[in-house]
Amino acid sequence: MDNNAIISMISLSSFLLASSLVVLGFKNSPRQVIGLRVGYFLFVVGTLSTTVEALQSGSTATLLAAAVAWATIISWFVWKLELIGAFTAPVIALTLLSHIFFLPHARVPSSSIDTRSLQIHIVAAVIGQTFAILACGLSLLFLWLDKKLKNRELNELPVRYPAFTTLTKALNRSLWIGFAFITLSLLTGAIFSLNGQLDNIQNMYPKIVWAILVWTWYLCILVLKEIRGYQPQKTARMSLIGFALMSLSWFGLLFVGPWGAQ
Amino acid sequence: MTNSSPKKPRLDHSSEFFCVGHNHRTADIETREAYYLTPEQVELALVATSKKFGLSELAMLSTCNRCEVFGFSSAATFLSVEFLHEIYEFIHETVNSKSKIGPDLFRKTPYTSTGWDAIRHTFHVAASLDSLVLGETQITGQFKDAITIARNAGTLGAMLGRLTQEALGTAKKIRTETAIGRHRVSISHAAIDLARRASSDLSTLSFLILGAGEMSRVAAEYAASYKPRRLVIANRTKEKATTLVEQLNFGEAHGHDQLSSLIAHADVVISATSASEFVVMKSDIVTAFKTRKNSRLGPLFLIDIALPRDIDPKCSEVEGVYLFDIDDLKSVVEAHMDKRREAVVEAEHIVTERMDNFSQWLGLQKMAPLISSSSKYFTDTILKEAQKTFARENFSRLDDDQRKAIDAMVAAMASRFTSDIAKTLRNATGDETQALISALKALFEKDPSP
Known part of the structure; x- marks a missing residue:
């Protein structure tokens, strides 16, 4: 087994284990604290090994996994949102699995077809998708809190569960940042294809159409939220749909074109 | 109230502590209301009771949930239930002329405790482990006020002073190290x-x-x-x-x-x-x-x-609207109370640990005169023998520095022997302590042999 395979195994197993441990944060029992801490530790281990893997392989899936992992860790410190890891850890594990089984060769283009716009396109897409994933996790946390409070299940809410204002603020920022980068990735992708550097553009049509659909959906969320004054509950539900659309463009169009997952 | 005492039963002053009164566990609200005394009344009552019964150490805690007298009496043999009831009755008769409670009820209602039970109860009261709302903070402040009143009345002696100080230290430790006061319950x-x-x-x-x-x-x-x-x-x-x-x-x-x-x-x-x-x-x-x-x-x-x-x-x-009523909040308060109750086990460990420290201190107080006698015995005996030796001709040529060095060695030896005796006494338990004390008394509480 070579070094890359070992790192890959460490990343995947860390996030799989972290997925099952970080959910302990939803329980109020102090006995869960050790398990939770082990979960966070494994998450950090997984983040470091995935970053090494992403830098070595240049694979878009590992780049995305590393970006989501770092965004999660940053959100722990900035917004004290430790519980977001309960959502992002399985998403990262799934992304790494997709890399192992479906996209082992999907990577950032080599220098032969390298252009600045394509590089920016990929980086922007990864950051945009990272924040869309984060927004989805935040939406789930928000809607769970909403449900528990509506049903008055006060004793079932974990002590460390984030407050509404924290979740709303984090969700709004994630949506705005995600939208900005998705827009940038669409623009740079368009420039790249208009320059005629894509051999089989027909193969990319479903992906382009789907990416525009995802972008339009996020635009709708922001317009309705900012102009129509939509309640955060509606914004949260819409961002869940946005994430579902984006996942389809990631997993559903895996086999379209040479860089289907980019 | 539990009956547990520190791990090693010792021969000390513990049996001389007592406690008598009413609290929310033993008396209804009307009774507690009738027995309530203002701080001014408490001070007057302490002075009068101290004189009447010859009790130099007394303190009284009077709140809406309790009216309790804490005390220390060197005449432990007199601490019968009847005697304690008499003290309690006298306190209220002296200052509380409005009392609606007849003498019969006086003798039935107040609970009494002595020795380690009284000590443990004092620790529990100060740390809010005996409060109606477990872990509430008000009682610690009221306990401090009771100490101040006793000090002003001149009835806070060394023993009761040390007990209340230990109890407050324990309360602080429990509040800092356990979850007893972390969850709001109103x-x-x-x-x-x-x-x-x-x-x-x-x-x-x-x-x-x-x-x-x-x-x-x-x-x-x-x-x-x-x-x-x-x-x-x-x-x-x-x-x-x-x-x-x-x-x-x-x-x-x-x-x-x-x-x-x-x-x-x-x-x-x-x-x-x-x-x-x-x-x-x-x-x-x-x-x-x-x-x-x-x-x-x-x-x-x-x-x-x-x-x-x-x-x-x-x-x-x-x-976007979340509505909660009093029942929802009651469930939160109940859950918080459960968390406080869970913390009681941890708090009890701290109480036991601190009672053990207090027990050691008490033990030393009881043995202090004996240890002092032993120290004096060793110093006198060794010095006497040293002087005899110095009087001999072959030691007459010693200069001042050499004599000082030998004096210091003699003092160090006496101190070492005394320290070993104190250590042995501290570690002894029950009958062993009694036997040691008898032997040491026979040996040291007399003039050194000529």
């Missing part, structure tokens, strides 16, 4: 704490409190302590709201005439009026939310702590 406090689900930083929230009664006052005081972005007190009679705002020196007062507008600008509404019908209707919330959309406020928490309820349950149908 409905008004729980209402404000619930607002943390809206924002973890309460200073960013806008509170609207409906009503100006006792529950509103407690909630408003607690909210004001966080200096929230806005605190509005709205009452049907605006003057009452104004009075409360003046007392708080924070917030603004309103009537009920512009309720929708007030709700529109609030994040948390706490209602505790005495109205017999709903004060807040769904239509008020809908109207308020139309204004809120423009100002982009977050969710609205409606917390109804009134009975009968003030807020129409249909209000919760509006998206």
Whole structure:
């Protein structure tokens, strides 16, 4: 087994284990604290090994996994949102699995077809998708809190569960940042294809159409939220749909074109 | 009250501590009310009782939940139940002429405890482990006041002083190291704490409190302590709201005439009026939310702590509105009480540990005269022998420095022997201690042999 395979195994197993441990944060029992801490530790281990893997392989899936992992860790410190890891850890594990089984060769283009716009396109897409994933996790946390409070299940809410204002603020920022980068990735992708550097553009049509659909959906969320004054509950539900659309463009169009997952 | 004493039973002053009185476990509210004494009465009673019974160490804790006398008597043999009842009766007869309780009830009701039971009870009272609301903080302050009163009355001696000091130290340790006081257990406090689900930083929230009664006052005081972005007190009679705002020196007062507008600008509404019908209707919330959309406020928490309820349950149908009533808060308070109860086990460990320290201190107090005698015996004996030796011709040529060195060695030897004896006494238990004390008394409590 070579070094890359070992790192890959460490990343995947860390996030799989972290997925099952970080959910302990939803329980109020102090006995869960050790398990939770082990979960966070494994998450950090997984983040470091995935970053090494992403830098070595240049694979878009590992780049995305590393970006989501770092965004999660940053959100722990900035917004004290430790519980977001309960959502992002399985998403990262799934992304790494997709890399192992479906996209082992999907990577950032080599220098032969390298252009600045394509590089920016990929980086922007990864950051945009990272924040869309984060927004989805935040939406789930928000809607769970909403449900528990509506049903008055006060004793079932974990002590460390984030407050509404924290979740709303984090969700709004994630949506705005995600939208900005998705827009940038669409623009740079368009420039790249208009320059005629894509051999089989027909193969990319479903992906382009789907990416525009995802972008339009996020635009709708922001317009309705900012102009129509939509309640955060509606914004949260819409961002869940946005994430579902984006996942389809990631997993559903895996086999379209040479860089289907980019 | 438990009967456990420190791990090693020792021969010490513990049996000379006593406690007599009423508390919420042993007496109903009428009885406690009748026995309540003001701080001035307590001071007078301590002075008079101390003189009458020849008790130099007495303190008294008189609160709404307890009226208890703590004391230390060097004549432990007299600490019978009857004697303690007599003390208690005398205290109340001296200063509480309004007492409606007859002498028969006097003798039946008060509980008594002596020795380690009394010591443990003192620790429990100071640490709020014996309080009606487990872990409440008020009792520790009242306990400190009781010590001050006893000191002013001149009835706080070394033994009782040390006991109360240890009890307060234990209370502090329990509060710092266990979860006993971490969870609020009053409905008004729980209402404000619930607002943390809206924002973890309460200073960013806008509170609207409906009503100006006792529950509103407690909630408003607690909210004001966080200096929230806005605190509005709205009452049907605006003057009452104004009075409360003046007392708080924070917030603004309103009537009920512009309720929708007030709700529109609030994040948390706490209602505790005495109205017999709903004060807040769904239509008020809908109207308020139309204004809120423009100002982009977050969710609205409606917390109804009134009975009968003030807020129409249909209000919760509006998206972004979370309604809670007194039953929901009771479940939170109950859960908090459970957490406090869980912390009691940990607190009891601390009490036992600190009682062991106190026991060691007590042991040393009892043995202090004996240790002092042994030290004197060793020093005198060794010095006498040393002088005999120095008188011999071959030691007469020693200079001053050499003599000083030998004197220092003699003193060190005496000190070492005494220290070994003290250590042996400290570690001895039960009969062994008694045997050692008898032997040491026979050896040392006499003049050194010529």
